[in-house]
Amino acid sequence: MKKVLPALALLATAAPAFANPVQITWWHGMGGANEQVINQVAEKFNAAQSACAITPVSKGTYEEALASGIAAFRSGGQPNILQVFDAGAATIINAKGATIPAEDLLTQNGYTFDREAFIDGIRYFYADAEGKFIGMPFNSSAPIMYLNTEAFAKAGVEAPKTWAEFEAVAPKLKEAGYIPLTASQLTWMFFENYYSRNNVQMASNVNGYDGFDGTELRATAPEMIAFWNRVKTWHSEELFGFYGAGWADNQKPFEEGKVAMWIGSSGSFGGLSKTATMPFSATLMPYDETVADGNKSTFIGGAALFAMAGKPDDQNKCSADFFSFLTSTEIQAFYHQATGYVAITKAAYEKSKADGWYEKNPVAEVGIQQLMLPQGEWSKGYRLGFYPQIRVIEEREFNKIFSGETTVEDAFKAIETEGNALLARFAKTSG
Amino acid sequence: MSDAAQPMKSAGMIRRWLSRPARAAPAKPVQFDQPLLPWLFLAPQLAVIFVFFYWPSVQAITSSFYIEDPFGFGATFVGLDNYKDALGSAEYQRIAGFTALFTVLVTGFSLGLGLLFAVKADKVIRGRTAYRTALIAVYAIAPPVAGLMGMMLFDQHIGPFVQLAAWFGYDMKVGINYWDTAFAMILVSVWKQVPYNFIFFLSGLQGIPASVREASVIDCRNGFTRFRTAILPLLAPTAFFLLIINITYALFDTFAVIDVMVKDKPANNPLTLVYKVYNDGFRGNDIGGSAAQSVILMVIVLVLTLIQFRWLERRVHYG
Numbered sequence: 001m002k003k004v005l006p007a008l009a010l011l012a013t014a015a016p017a018f019a020n021p022v023q024i025t026w027w028h029g030m031g032g033a034n035e036q037v038i039n040q041v042a043e044k045f046n047a048a049q050s051a052c053a054i055t056p057v058s059k060g061t062y063e064e065a066l067a068s069g070i071a072a073f074r075s076g077g078q079p080n081i082l083q084v085f086d087a088g089a090a091t092i093i094n095a096k097g098a099t100i101p102a103e104d105l106l107t108q109n110g111y112t113f114d115r116e117a118f119i120d121g122i123r124y125f126y127a128d129a130e131g132k133f134i135g136m137p138f139n140s141s142a143p144i145m146y147l148n149t150e151a152f153a154k155a156g157v158e159a160p161k162t163w164a165e166f167e168a169v170a171p172k173l174k175e176a177g178y179i180p181l182t183a184s185q186l187t188w189m190f191f192e193n194y195y196s197r198n199n200v201q202m203a204s205n206v207n208g209y210d211g212f213d214g215t216e217l218r219a220t221a222p223e224m225i226a227f228w229n230r231v232k233t234w235h236s237e238e239l240f241g242f243y244g245a246g247w248a249d250n251q252k253p254f255e256e257g258k259v260a261m262w263i264g265s266s267g268s269f270g271g272l273s274k275t276a277t278m279p280f281s282a283t284l285m286p287y288d289e290t291v292a293d294g295n296k297s298t299f300i301g302g303a304a305l306f307a308m309a310g311k312p313d314d315q316n317k318c319s320a321d322f323f324s325f326l327t328s329t330e331i332q333a334f335y336h337q338a339t340g341y342v343a344i345t346k347a348a349y350e351k352s353k354a355d356g357w358y359e360k361n362p363v364a365e366v367g368i369q370q371l372m373l374p375q376g377e378w379s380k381g382y383r384l385g386f387y388p389q390i391r392v393i394e395e396r397e398f399n400k401i402f403s404g405e406t407t408v409e410d411a412f413k414a415i416e417t418e419g420n421a422l423l424a425r426f427a428k429t430s431g
Numbered sequence: 432m433s434d435a436a437q438p439m440k441s442a443g444m445i446r447r448w449l450s451r452p453a454r455a456a457p458a459k460p461v462q463f464d465q466p467l468l469p470w471l472f473l474a475p476q477l478a479v480i481f482v483f484f485y486w487p488s489v490q491a492i493t494s495s496f497y498i499e500d501p502f503g504f505g506a507t508f509v510g511l512d513n514y515k516d517a518l519g520s521a522e523y524q525r526i527a528g529f530t531a532l533f534t535v536l537v538t539g540f541s542l543g544l545g546l547l548f549a550v551k552a553d554k555v556i557r558g559r560t561a562y563r564t565a566l567i568a569v570y571a572i573a574p575p576v577a578g579l580m581g582m583m584l585f586d587q588h589i590g591p592f593v594q595l596a597a598w599f600g601y602d603m604k605v606g607i608n609y610w611d612t613a614f615a616m617i618l619v620s621v622w623k624q625v626p627y628n629f630i631f632f633l634s635g636l637q638g639i640p641a642s643v644r645e646a647s648v649i650d651c652r653n654g655f656t657r658f659r660t661a662i663l664p665l666l667a668p669t670a671f672f673l674l675i676i677n678i679t680y681a682l683f684d685t686f687a688v689i690d691v692m693v694k695d696k697p698a699n700n701p702l703t704l705v706y707k708v709y710n711d712g713f714r715g716n717d718i719g720g721s722a723a724q725s726v727i728l729m730v731i732v733l734v735l736t737l738i739q740f741r742w743l744e745r746r747v748h749y750g
Contacts, residue, residue: 063714070716074503091716095502243587244606245698389715392697399699403607425717428498428507
């Protein structure tokens with residue numbers, strides 16, 4: 001009998017290797033080069049073990065991925081893993097029962113979970129108020145400032161660290177024949193991350209983390225109004241160019257070498273290396289020197305992976321295996337180096353350093369450096385319902401500011417009033 | 432007259448054949464013997480209408496009274512709040528106003544230009560196929576592609592229309608300036624729809640008997656008066672049909688053009704009501720609010736169609 005048991009145990013562990021692997025699906029919102037990297041990650045996982053097989057499916061954009069995930073969940077056909085972007089975090093985290101918290105999924109399936117292994121700036125955004133990971137951070141980015149090195153050499157100035165320094169160097173860059181600054185997606189750069197970078201409270205109820213009831217946006221914070229009045233002055237003095245709400249509208253003139261500084265995503269690095277017509281470098285996004293306790297880490301952008309509820313245990317085990325695989329140092333370092341998204345674990349960052357990756361690509365390190373800055377009280381994240389719609393309001397009002405249809409004060413009053421109406425509506429969704 | 436004489440002759444033959452004394456028993460109205468049989472034949476069509484129209488409509492109406500968690504976990508009954516929120520919002524009113532203007536302009540210009548081109552093309556004798564193909568070809572372009580082409584034409588850095596405007600000293604900023612974007616959207620939407628109207632008007636014109644045209648030439652020397660009093664009334668059924676189709680096009684089918692032209696970022700760009708429904712429902716995940724807006728849209732279309740059939744169709748003469 002004693003001899004039989006180990007043999008049985010051997011059989012039991014060996015059996016899954018002969019059986020068909022458990023199939024799991026992963027819906028995401030990435031296209032182009034980033035989709036290919038996702039497929040490579042999936043292939044690596046499928047090759048590394050034989051118990052599970054993951055199939056990634058691109059559902060279009062981030063927003064389309066979330067919408068498809070929701071529709072599928074309502075009809076019972078949800079994928080095992082769904083990628084949800086930063087602005088949609090409140091929607092999916094609020095729907096308790098739609099997901100299995102990533103941390104629970106891992107611990108229930110025998111993995112140990114160490115929150116400390118993740119880079120500070122990444123740890124809270126997709127976590128609940130107690131710091132438990134609901135989503136598994138996947139592709140994380142930070143808004144950083146890309147620099148046209150030719151422009152800076154020509155004007156003979158240094159890259160600014162604060163907005164006051166920007167005001168000092170911008171006229172010289174303009175004289176040298178450049179548009180000093182453009183920025184893509186101002187909602188992310190000059191709104192959400194103004195709060196985080198300068199440590200200003202974004203919304204009541206601890207930026208929404210303490211509950212949705214009575215959460216109100218602080219869009220008319222005096223710091224924000226003062227900053228945007230500066231932005232408006234820069235725009236009228238032609239120190240800041242604005243060419244539309246689309247991401248590419250403001251990236252394109254930088255790629256063409258007409259712009260000295262462009263605030264984009266750390267994840268833009270891969271694409272920019274191919275499209276830029278001039279040498280470029282990057283630095284941290286400037287901070288507001290007029291705010292007392294500023295120069296803090298920014299919120300992470302990008303997206304996280306959520307394990308959907310309502311799946312059988314063997315599939316959940318596979319999702320846990322995959323999450324664990326994803327956060328392994330080797331895969332994280334691969335993903336970080338292949339895409340330009342920041343490494344989410346400290347170990348992957350150290351590995352990339354040891355690989356000499358940043359010596360070859362100093363720009364790739366800037367996003368991590370920004371996320372590793374000290375965390376302020378208000379730079380951990382925000383949890384605001386219907387936030388994608390609030391972004392639409394912000395975009396509308398920003399456009400109106402630049403076309404002269406409204407004043408900064410009125411624009412932010414409108415964002416606050418309409419945003420709060422949406423937040424109040426969202427508080428009712430949980431019934 | 433030789434063209435017209437041929438059908439006249441055959442029509443006479445048919446009449447003679449019809450007027451022959453009937454040998455069989457007097458024809459009785461065709462009827463089904465079993466009462467269920469007609470329902471069976473109707474079933475597939477009814478099923479399609481039920482699944483794709485009535486059922487979703489009922490769902491939309493139900494959802495419009497709730498504020499719902501997107502994943503379907505919780506819902507709060509809010510009565511007419513969703514309707515009040517939508518109709519009371521300044522943004523919604525602005526979008527509704529633009530939608531009305533957009534629909535009138537797109538319908539008016541695409542019908543007007545379609546008719547103008549059809550009348551002119553009808554008169555062309557040399558190279559008529561070439562002209563017609565050139566005019567119709569645009570219809571083969573898918574709306575998103577039309578939107579993309581529009582975006583290129585109005586690009587702030589390389590767009591030829593922007594350069595044209597610059598010659599006249601106008602700084603055109605599609606994507607930033609509200610009315611510049613509106614102009615671009617209307618232009619692309621009209622351009623896309625003109626060929627459709629052209630095809631129908633042209634075939635309508637060719638359906639007008641030469642005898643009528645010749646008779647009108649004898650009665651009236653003025654070409655425009657002749658067109659207004661003789662040709663246009665005969666085109667009325669076609670025009671009425673096209674009016675309904677064009678209003679539907681402007682309200683709903685321009686979605687792809689708008690989506691491509693605003694590049695996924697509505698911002699301060701002009702939008703139509705259907706785009707707002709999509710934006711709130713599919714991107715904002717506000718199911719209740721979006722459902723209320725789509726019910727409002729449904730009512731608008733219902734009222735428009737009723738008005739058209741009650742009031743306009745009476746004036747249409749179906750030869």
